Amino acid sequence: MQFGLCRDSEPDVFFPSDGVGVDKARKICKGCGVRSTCLEYALGLRIEHGVWGGASERERRRINRRRKLATISEPKSA
Numbered sequence: 290m291q292f293g294l295c296r297d298s299e300p301d302v303f304f305p306s307d308g309v310g311v312d313k314a315r316k317i318c319k320g321c322g323v324r325s326t327c328l329e330y331a332l333g334l335r336i337e338h339g340v341w342g343g344a345s346e347r348e349r350r351r352i353n354r355r356r357k358l359a360t361i362s363e364p365k366s367a
């Protein structure tokens with residue numbers, strides 16, 4: 290967060306209550322230099338609320354689900 294563009298925004302912007310608010314946060318994240326680190330942080334800790342790394346709560350759940358499925362379906366190497 291020290292290096293994120295959100296450091297100059299009100300925290301409420303990243304905890305929106307509707308899709309319009311999510312889009313507003315996403316626009317800020319889009320130009321952020323630590324976006325992927327931020328997203329991985331939120332995914333790794335399974336943070337449920339807010340927009341992190343440009344991804345909403347729903348999008349992060351979807352990413353984690355997809356990754357879990359990919360891990361399950363990966364062939365085991367010897």
Ligand code: SF4
Pocket residue numbers: 290292293294295296303317318319321322323324325327328340341342343
């Ligand atoms: S990606 Fe978004 S929430 Fe994450 S640090 Fe950057 S501006 Fe903040």
